[in-house]
Structures are given as structure tokens and as C-alpha cells.
Amino acid sequence: MLNFNYHVPTKILFGKNKIEGLGTEIKNISDNILIVYGSSSIKKTGLYETVTSILKKSSISFKELSEISPNPRIKIVRKGVELCKKHSLKFILAVGGGSVIDTSKAIAAGACCNHDAWDFFLRKAQIKEALPIGTILTLSATGSEMNGFTVISNEETKEKLSFGSDLLRPQFSILDPTYTYTLPANQTSAGIADIFSHILESYFCKEKDTFLCDRIAEALMKTCIEFGPILLKEPDNYNARAQIMWASSLALNSLIASGKTGDWATHYIEHAISAVYDITHGFGLAIITPSWMEYVLSVDTVYKFVSYAENVWGVTGKDNMDIAKKGIEKTKEFFKALDLPLKLSDVGIDDKKLDEMTDKAVMFGPLGAFKILEKEDIFKILKSSL
Amino acid sequence: MLNFNYHVPTKILFGKNKIEGLGTEIKNISDNILIVYGSSSIKKTGLYETVTSILKKSSISFKELSEISPNPRIKIVRKGVELCKKHSLKFILAVGGGSVIDTSKAIAAGACCNHDAWDFFLRKAQIKEALPIGTILTLSATGSEMNGFTVISNEETKEKLSFGSDLLRPQFSILDPTYTYTLPANQTSAGIADIFSHILESYFCKEKDTFLCDRIAEALMKTCIEFGPILLKEPDNYNARAQIMWASSLALNSLIASGKTGDWATHYIEHAISAVYDITHGFGLAIITPSWMEYVLSVDTVYKFVSYAENVWGVTGKDNMDIAKKGIEKTKEFFKALDLPLKLSDVGIDDKKLDEMTDKAVMFGPLGAFKILEKEDIFKILKSSL
Numbered sequence: 027m028l029n030f031n032y033h034v035p036t037k038i039l040f041g042k043n044k045i046e047g048l049g050t051e052i053k054n055i056s057d058n059i060l061i062v063y064g065s066s067s068i069k070k071t072g073l074y075e076t077v078t079s080i081l082k083k084s085s086i087s088f089k090e091l092s093e094i095s096p097n098p099r100i101k102i103v104r105k106g107v108e109l110c111k112k113h114s115l116k117f118i119l120a121v122g123g124g125s126v127i128d129t130s131k132a133i134a135a136g137a138c139c140n141h142d143a144w145d146f147f148l149r150k151a152q153i154k155e156a157l158p159i160g161t162i163l164t165l166s167a168t169g170s171e172m173n174g175f176t177v178i179s180n181e182e183t184k185e186k187l188s189f190g191s192d193l194l195r196p197q198f199s200i201l202d203p204t205y206t207y208t209l210p211a212n213q214t215s216a217g218i219a220d221i222f223s224h225i226l227e228s229y230f231c232k233e234k235d236t237f238l239c240d241r242i243a244e245a246l247m248k249t250c251i252e253f254g255p256i257l258l259k260e261p262d263n264y265n266a267r268a269q270i271m272w273a274s275s276l277a278l279n280s281l282i283a284s285g286k287t288g289d290w291a292t293h294y295i296e297h298a299i300s301a302v303y304d305i306t307h308g309f310g311l312a313i314i315t316p317s318w319m320e321y322v323l324s325v326d327t328v329y330k331f332v333s334y335a336e337n338v339w340g341v342t343g344k345d346n347m348d349i350a351k352k353g354i355e356k357t358k359e360f361f362k363a364l365d366l367p368l369k370l371s372d373v374g375i376d377d378k379k380l381d382e383m384t385d386k387a388v389m390f391g392p393l394g395a396f397k398i399l400e401k402e403d404i405f406k407i408l409k410s411s412l
Numbered sequence: 413m414l415n416f417n418y419h420v421p422t423k424i425l426f427g428k429n430k431i432e433g434l435g436t437e438i439k440n441i442s443d444n445i446l447i448v449y450g451s452s453s454i455k456k457t458g459l460y461e462t463v464t465s466i467l468k469k470s471s472i473s474f475k476e477l478s479e480i481s482p483n484p485r486i487k488i489v490r491k492g493v494e495l496c497k498k499h500s501l502k503f504i505l506a507v508g509g510g511s512v513i514d515t516s517k518a519i520a521a522g523a524c525c526n527h528d529a530w531d532f533f534l535r536k537a538q539i540k541e542a543l544p545i546g547t548i549l550t551l552s553a554t555g556s557e558m559n560g561f562t563v564i565s566n567e568e569t570k571e572k573l574s575f576g577s578d579l580l581r582p583q584f585s586i587l588d589p590t591y592t593y594t595l596p597a598n599q600t601s602a603g604i605a606d607i608f609s610h611i612l613e614s615y616f617c618k619e620k621d622t623f624l625c626d627r628i629a630e631a632l633m634k635t636c637i638e639f640g641p642i643l644l645k646e647p648d649n650y651n652a653r654a655q656i657m658w659a660s661s662l663a664l665n666s667l668i669a670s671g672k673t674g675d676w677a678t679h680y681i682e683h684a685i686s687a688v689y690d691i692t693h694g695f696g697l698a699i700i701t702p703s704w705m706e707y708v709l710s711v712d713t714v715y716k717f718v719s720y721a722e723n724v725w726g727v728t729g730k731d732n733m734d735i736a737k738k739g740i741e742k743t744k745e746f747f748k749a750l751d752l753p754l755k756l757s758d759v760g761i762d763d764k765k766l767d768e769m770t771d772k773a774v775m776f777g778p779l780g781a782f783k784i785l786e787k788e789d790i791f792k793i794l795k796s797s798l
Contacts, residue, residue, distance in 0.1 A: 029427025041415025245627030
């Protein structure tokens with residue numbers, strides 16, 4: 027097991043009506059805040075009304091930043107930074123899914139420095155300070171509610187980049203599974219693909235002394251497999267929503283990444299795809315994950331695929347390679363059962379911009395750790411995903 | 413899934429030589445501290461020298477409290493409280509296993525109030541404040557390094573009681589698996605019994621919508637089963653020590669207890685036994701656990717035993733009851749393979765004080781949640797353990 031630090035101080039308030047604690051949690055930190063949310067959906071569901079009335083009752087004044095899109099843009103981050111600076115806002119409340127939370131984190135970082143927030147993503151600047159943030163989660167997917175990562179897109183440069191710091195871990199996150207009841211089925215599915223991919227990115231590591239983390243990762247994957255399909259039929263199944271919601275937070279809060287080096291090639295390839303084509307992140311992951319698996323499977327890596335196939339899917343087979351391939355097949359079937367796209371052509375992408383996507387994927391160098399991928403490897407993975 | 417709050421801010425520094433960070437971690441909090449440790453063993457291993465030289469280099473002044481025994485006593489807690497008050501010590505560094513950490517927590521609570529620290533354990537007083545503590549772990553067992561619980565014995569009243577608060581969670585814990593290399597085999601085994609029991613106490617819950625937590629609990633149990641026996645043969649196997657050490661922290665830090673009601677009858681029964689006979693906690697648990705399992709197994713509870721037997725032990729059988737019983741048998745075999753006692757007679761306890769132990773076990777009322785146990789149930793469990 028590699029040495030590691032583990033520090034996850036985000037307070038989780040999990041369950042029905044946990045929003046009742048919102049006023050107290052914020053009031054402990056600031057009474058002059060920014061609320062960030064996406065579209066009108068939180069107004070339709072009544073969540074906006076609930077949040078703002080709690081804030082008013084708690085004498086917390088607030089400014090608002092809305093219309094955060096999927097694959098959120100640096101442009102709106104800059105707008106948020108400006109708002110925070112102008113009105114001396116000292117806390118950010120993100121009400122939404124990963125895009126809203128990631129935007130809030132980037133604003134939190136940008137509000138405490140004198141340079142452009144995009145510099146953090148370009149690795150031109152290091153974060154030293156950030157505004158505290160809190161979240162009210164409405165979509166189980168990115169795990170952003172319990173970690174320090176943010177992924178933001180730059181429309182002008184067609185880049186989608188990430189950066190992370192423990193300073194960006196939310197102070198608290200309110201996880202009420204009922205807030206995810208009204209999600210369209212394809213967003214639920216895309217979220218599950220994202221969760222499943224986060225687990226795989228940690229699972230497929232180069233270290234071999236990772237027994238405990240691997241077994242926990244398998245527990246999380248089994249949860250996705252058990253409850254994902256249920257949610258497509260019963261979107262308001264509380265227990266299924268709850269299991270998936272807590273799994274999404276645990277999948278990317280450091281728990282299953284401790285003492286090992288994750289791979290993350292699939293995520294970086296997907297970021298390159300959605301930078302160019304603005305597709306849903308979870309769709310891209312469902313497409314690239316099996317292609318990545320097939321590409322990196324070899325006699326050297328088969329042992330981990332066998333562990334995956336046997337422990338997660340209960341697969342048996344005539345030899346290790348057979349078991350491994352059946353595990354990959356099971357992965358495809360799982361995504362298919364969730365009505366997720368399996369090929370780039372399913373989301374309208376053809377072979378015209380393979381080079382551009384490949385270049386973007388390797389802009390900071392080769393990808394991966396379980397298997398290091400050079401530019402030509404990534405091109406081949408993209409091509410095999412067409 | 414029941415509603416829950418999850419807040420585990422303890423910073424973990426895990427791995428070889430992580431003690432290098434000690435000075436910085438403490439200096440952030442105070443430069444006038446109390447060190448608490450057990451016997452001379454940390455002097456023999458050189459850990460005492462390492463710790464004190466780091467403190468000196470970091471200009472942190474310290475007082476010492478040593479000779480903390482297993483089943484640590486309230487008497488020495490009072491001595492620690494006095495030291496903290498007299499010298500205005502503002503931080504406590506626990507160097508040792510659960511007994512040392514639990515003592516430090518009780519001191520941390522007692523140093524911030526004007527009544528006797530034992531009042532917390534008698535539930536006569538509620539904690540409002542505590543000194544911050546940090547730990548350097550030398551024995552994987554209690555999970556005290558990442559939770560807010562403390563268990564202390566009162567020799568005069570022959571009571572062994574616990575209390576808990578998030579205020580008592582350590583600020584940081586240094587987990588260096590090499591510090592556990594020199595443990596005697598029976599302490600390693602007793603520690604594993606304790607870890608395994610913590611997992612079972614959460615696992616056997618009355619709620620049925622606990623899929624994710626149960627799978628993670630099974631992951632932790634598999635880790636004990638995989639690496640426990642290895643450690644008896646290879647006490648300096650780094651990976652085995654590391655897997656067990658991290659499992660011990662995760663077994664009782666709220667992770668597998670979230671959204672459910674744990675049982676904890678076995679622990680309370682064991683506390684009653686060791687209050688009267690001062691036996692090693694892990695030995696008592698290894699004895700009581702299978703007796704508890706056999707006693708509570710019924711047509712109503714069999715489903716959970718089947719889950720345990722199949723998922724943890726890979727057992728098959730002719731019907732559910734058969735599978736359940738085989739799972740219990742596997743548990744006994746596991747403890748036996750770790751050279752743990754299986755009967756009260758193995759640790760020199762006969763039937764003379766069954767009533768006294770029973771009375772102590774129910775001093776705050778019936779035990780358990782998976783299955784509620786009245787006084788007569790506990791008497792029978794103790795009797796069947798003779």
C-alpha cells in the first residue's frame with residue numbers, strides 16, 4: 027500500500043428533509059453568500075423556494091448566479107468571481123449537480139486571487155485559498171459534493187480541464203435522495219455511468235497490494251449494478267436513489283483511491299471528446315470505458331480484469347483471458363441496459379475530429395497509470411469507439 | 413436507508429515515516445501538550461525517542477502521562493485531567509493503542525469541565541467541549557484513532573463504560589504499519605477479533621435497506637480473513653499490517669454504520685465480562701460473538717446470517733438455516749486459526765459470577781437492535797459461552 031494522506035472533512039447531511047439544517051450550517055460560516063444553480067428545474071420542483079426561504083428566515087443575504095450548463099464554462103465562473111468580489115460574498119451555496127458544484131468551486135478559488143480562474147486549470151497558478159462552499163445535491167454522478175475536484179470547459183479554446191485541491195472540498199453537503207426523483211432517465215443513467223467510471227479509474231491501478239480498497243470498490247460497483255436498472259423503472263424508489271447517491275459520494279471522495287495510483291485515462295479521453303463535441307460526460311464514459319478495457323487488456327494486465335470479472339460480475343470461464351473478456355462484455359451489457367450509448371456514432375460523432383480530440387487528450391502528456399497511453403494509443407481507442 | 417449525518421474530519425497520515433509530519437500537525441494547534449502512552453514498549457522500540465525529539469525540535473513543550481493499562485482506568489484519567497488543568501495543556505498526543513487513545517479522549521473531555529470525568533460515562537453529564545487530540549497508533553484494533561468513542565473502566569465499581577461524541581474525534585492520526593511489527597501475536601489476534609466484531613456489530617442491523625453499507629462491511633471482513641492469519645506467521649509483513657490497520661480505522665469511523673442501527677450487544681456483554689475479570693477485550697469478543705450468533709439465529713433473523721455466510725465466507729448449503737450455521741462455524745474456525753480463546757473457561761472464567769456480569773451488561777437497559785436481548789437472554793449467552 028502506498029503512503030497516503032486521507033482528509034475528508036465534508037459534513038454530510040443525508041436523507042429526507044435534511045435541508046432543515048441548511049440555515050445553521052451556513053450561518054456558522056457567513057451571512058452574505060452566493061447561490062449557484064443551473065436551470066429553472068429547481069424552481070419547478072420547489073427546491074429554490076425552500077432554499078431561499080430558509081436563507082431569509084436565517085437572515086442570510088444572497089446574490090444569485092444561475093443558468094449553469096452541463097460542461098460548465100469558464101465564462102460563467104468569471105461572472106461568479108466578479109459577483110463575489112463586488113459584493114464581498116464569503117460563502118458559496120451550490121444547488122444542483124456536478125456542473126453547478128464544479129462551477130462553485132472554480133468561483134471559490136477565483137474569488138481569492140488576483141489572476142484569472144482559468145490559470146488554475148492550465149496549471150499556471152496554484153491555489154492558496156478558497157471561499158468555503160456548501161452543496162445541495164440534485165444529481166448523483168460526479169462525487170463533487172465530497173471531493174476537491176472541479177472540471178470546467180473553455181468554449182473559446184475548446185478545452186475541458188480539471189484541477190483539484192483539498193481547499194475545495196465542500197464544508198457540508200446535503201444529500202436528499204428525493205431531490206433526484208424528477209431527473210430524466212437519461213441523466214440518471216449518465217450519472218451512474220460516471221459513478222461506475224470513477225470506481226473503475228481507481229480500481230484499475232498499477233499497484234497490486236490494494237486488497238481492501240479493491241474490495242470496497244467492488245462493493246460500490248455492485249451497488250450501481252443492483253440499483254441502476256431499478257431506477258430506470260422506478261425513478262422514485264427512495265432506497266435505490268439513496269444507495270446510488272451515497273455510492274456516488276464514496277466513489278470519488280478518496281476512500282477507494284487511498285494507497286494507490288488511479289488510472290484516469292478514460293476520463294481524460296472523455297474530457298477531450300466533450301470539449302470538442304459538448305456531449306454528456308456520462309455518455310462519453312459509457313462509450314470509452316469498454317474500448318479502453320479492450321485496448322489495455324493483455325497478458326500483463328489480465329489479472330486485474332479477472333478480479334473485476336469474478337468479484338463484480340461473478341463470471342467464470344475457461345481461462346483468465348476468457349474471464350476477462352466476459353467481464354468487459356458484462357460492462358457493455360450493463361451500460362446497454364441503462365440505455366446508454368455504446369459508440370461515438372450513437373451520439374453523432376464521426377471520424378472527422380479524431381486528431382483534434384487526441385491532441386486535446388494528451389495536452390499535458392501521456393495518460394493513464396495502470397497502462398500508460400501515448401498519443402497513438404488514444405487515437406486507436408477513439409477510432410475503435412466510432 | 414435511515415437518515416444520517418456523516419462527519420469524519422480526522423486527518424489520516426498513513427504509511428512509513430509519516431511521523432515526519434507530527435511537528436507541523438501539532439504546532440498548528442498548540443505548543444503546550446500532554447503525551448499519553450502505555451508501558452515501556454514505545455521506549456524499547458525507539459518511538460518515544462522519535463516523538464520527543466520531534467516535539468523538542470518543533471519547540472513544543474510537553475508533560476507526560478504513562479503506564480496506561482489495557483482496560484484503562486478512570487483513576488489515571490483523573491490524573492491526566494489534573495495535569496492538563498495545572499499546566500494549561502491544550503492538546504493531547506496519544507501514542508499507543510485503543511487504551512491509550514481512549515484514556516486521552518476521556519482526559520480531553522474532563523479537562524474542559526468542572527465535574528468528574530466519570531460522570532460522562534454514567535450519562536450524568538453531557539460533553540460540550542474537549543481538548544483536541546492527535547494519535548500515533550501502535551495497535552490495530554479499536555478504531556479509536558478515527559472515531560469519537562472512549563471506553564474506560566472503574567476499578568472501584570467494577571464497571572466498564574463507554575461514551576462518544578464527535579468532539580472526541582482526533583484531529584489527526586498517524587498510522588504507520590511498521591509500529592505494529594513488534595506486537596505479541598496474541599495482541600495482534602485480539603486486535604483482529606475486535607475489528608471483526610466492530611464490523612459485525614454494524615452488519616447485523618435491523619434495517620434491510622443497507623445494501624451499500626453491507627457490501628463495504630463484507631469488504632472489511634474479507635480483509636481481516638485474508639490478512640489476519642498471514643500476520644501470525646509474518647508479523648513484519650508490511651502489506652498485511654497496512655491492510656489490517658486501515659481496515660481497523662474504517663471499521664468504526666461511521667462509514668459502515670451510516671443509515672442503519674448497529675447491534676452492539678456483543679460489545680456490551682464483553683464490557684461486562686472484562687469489568688469483572690479484566691480480560692483482554694478481543695478475547696472476550698472472540699468468545700461471545702459465536703455464542704451471540706447462535707442465540708439470535710432464528711427463522712426471522714436467518715436472512716442476514718445467509719448474507720454473511722455466502723458473501724463473506726462463500727458458503728453453500730442445503731437450506732438457509734444450514735448456510736447460516738455454516739457461517740457461524742466459519743467464524744469460530746477463523747478465531748481458532750488466530751489462536752483466540754473460544755470459551756470463557758479458556759480465559760479462566762467459570763460460572764460463579766454470571767449474575768454479576770449479566771447485571772452489569774444491562775445496567776442501562778436491554779441490549780441489541782438486530783435482536784433485543786433482555787437480562788435472561790444475556791445470562792443464557794454467557795452460560796452457553798462457559
